[in-house]
Amino acid sequence: MAHAVDVLTSERPVQRQGRIKTTGYAAHSSTSSLQPFSFERRKPRPQDVQIDILYCGVCHSDLHTARNEWTNTTYPVVPGHEIIGRVVKTGAQVRRFKEGDLAAVGCMVDSDRTCASCQAGLEQFCESVPTFTYNSEDKHLGGMTYGGYSKTIVVDEAFVLRPPANLDLAGAAPLLCAGITTYSPLRRWKVQKGQKVGIVGLGGLGHMGVKLANAFGAHVALFTTSAHKTADAKRLGAHEVVVSKDPVQMEKHLNSFDFILDTVSAQHDINSYLNLLKRDGTLVLVGAPEKPLPLAASSIILPRRQLAGSLIGGLAETQEMLDFCGQHGITADIEIIPIQKINEAYERMLRSDVKYRFVIDMASLK
Numbered sequence: 001m002a003h004a005v006d007v008l009t010s011e012r013p014v015q016r017q018g019r020i021k022t023t024g025y026a027a028h029s030s031t032s033s034l035q036p037f038s039f040e041r042r043k044p045r046p047q048d049v050q051i052d053i054l055y056c057g058v059c060h061s062d063l064h065t066a067r068n069e070w071t072n073t074t075y076p077v078v079p080g081h082e083i084i085g086r087v088v089k090t091g092a093q094v095r096r097f098k099e100g101d102l103a104a105v106g107c108m109v110d111s112d113r114t115c116a117s118c119q120a121g122l123e124q125f126c127e128s129v130p131t132f133t134y135n136s137e138d139k140h141l142g143g144m145t146y147g148g149y150s151k152t153i154v155v156d157e158a159f160v161l162r163p164p165a166n167l168d169l170a171g172a173a174p175l176l177c178a179g180i181t182t183y184s185p186l187r188r189w190k191v192q193k194g195q196k197v198g199i200v201g202l203g204g205l206g207h208m209g210v211k212l213a214n215a216f217g218a219h220v221a222l223f224t225t226s227a228h229k230t231a232d233a234k235r236l237g238a239h240e241v242v243v244s245k246d247p248v249q250m251e252k253h254l255n256s257f258d259f260i261l262d263t264v265s266a267q268h269d270i271n272s273y274l275n276l277l278k279r280d281g282t283l284v285l286v287g288a289p290e291k292p293l294p295l296a297a298s299s300i301i302l303p304r305r306q307l308a309g310s311l312i313g314g315l316a317e318t319q320e321m322l323d324f325c326g327q328h329g330i331t332a333d334i335e336i337i338p339i340q341k342i343n344e345a346y347e348r349m350l351r352s353d354v355k356y357r358f359v360i361d362m363a364s365l366k
């Protein structure tokens with residue numbers, strides 16, 4: 001650990017010259033609302049792309065971080081990691097993007113690119129810790145990285161993705177986190193036709209999970225605490241809907257699922273979902289509640305069930321997911337908000353009142 005810290009501090013060139021002034025919305029403490037905030041980005045280096053942000057999705061991770069629910073937040077924090085924008089400047093070495101191109105940035109803006117995870121295309125598990133889009137150490141300017149609730153962002157070309165040209169831009173923004181976070185485990189556990197797949201929670205991640213599992217050909221059951229979401233879930237691609245508060249409905253599905261993806265952001269009973277898996281079935285947690293979730297050993301011992309987790313996806317897989325969504329015409333179902341409504345949007349997200357992702361129209365940020 002000491003070694004890692006030494007490397008970070010000795011290799012960190014703090015760029016003092018040539019900064020770009022910009023504005024965004026930041027939280028200054030775990031209890032304060034998000035407010036307008038002025039800050040600086042680095043000027044593009046030869047390998048950098050500067051992107052003026054058009055749309056940024058609102059992920060529940062933004063809320064967990066703004067309120068320090070994972071106890072790792074450095075303030076002020078500018079959340080936002082579902083970014084779609086237009087390239088306004090490129091450094092001399094940039095090859096894949098030119099001024100005027102559409103560009104996308106997800107949850108990471110850098111990694112060491114040399115460790116075994118990076119070499120395997122799993123930059124999210126970079127052994128030197130990836131630089132996340134916000135609330136990560138900024139190795140260029142010092143301080144912390146600031147995310148997409150802002151006018152402009154400067155990112156190394158290697159971490160900039162290309163959104164498919166045929167997709168609605170605002171609806172494509174949530175693919176950069178909600179899309180890849182559900183796509184990656186569905187792919188890794190080879191979800192396919194002939195399988196019975198459950199998605200738990202119909203929020204930002206969950207509704208993408210329903211769309212993608214359906215596109216992969218699975219029989220999809222959506223578990224919800226909100227009975228009124230049933231018709232929407234079916235429209236989005238669920239073949240059946242289970243109201244998880246109803247034990248009779250839950251009991252009908254005991255020992256029957258090949259795979260379940262749990263996207264719930266708050267405390268809930270994972271054992272009741274594990275019990276729905278058949279032998280060797282897998283439940284993957286992507287939701288990240290702030291407190292530990294109790295696990296009964298019997299839920300996985302019998303009959304040899306598996307409990308796993310998954311974190312976003314690597315760069316190549318994120319581009320693969322974007323291309324897949326382009327080919328299948330898949331975007332998020334969104335409600336566009338001006339940035340001034342972000343605090344209200346967080347309250348609504350906590351009440352599960354999202355259909356099914358808020359996306360900030362950055363033109364509202366003056």
Ligand code: NAP
Pocket residue numbers: 058059060061062064177178181200201202203204205206223224225226229263264265266267268285286287288289310311312349350352354356
């Ligand atoms: P979201 O839009 O708020 O959706 C969460 C859904 O969970 C809600 O819509 C609700 O669905 C259900 N839910 C909420 N409270 C519940 C409770 N007390 N009991 C049971 N169900 C409840 O959030 P999101 O943006 O999809 O994010 C979901 C979680 O994934 C968050 O914890 C987020 O931090 C995490 N996340 C993880 C990764 C990763 O890489 N692993 C990436 C992004 C986000 P119903 O109304 O249908 O029940």
Ligand code: ZN
Pocket residue numbers: 059060061062081177178
């Ligand atoms: Zn996210």
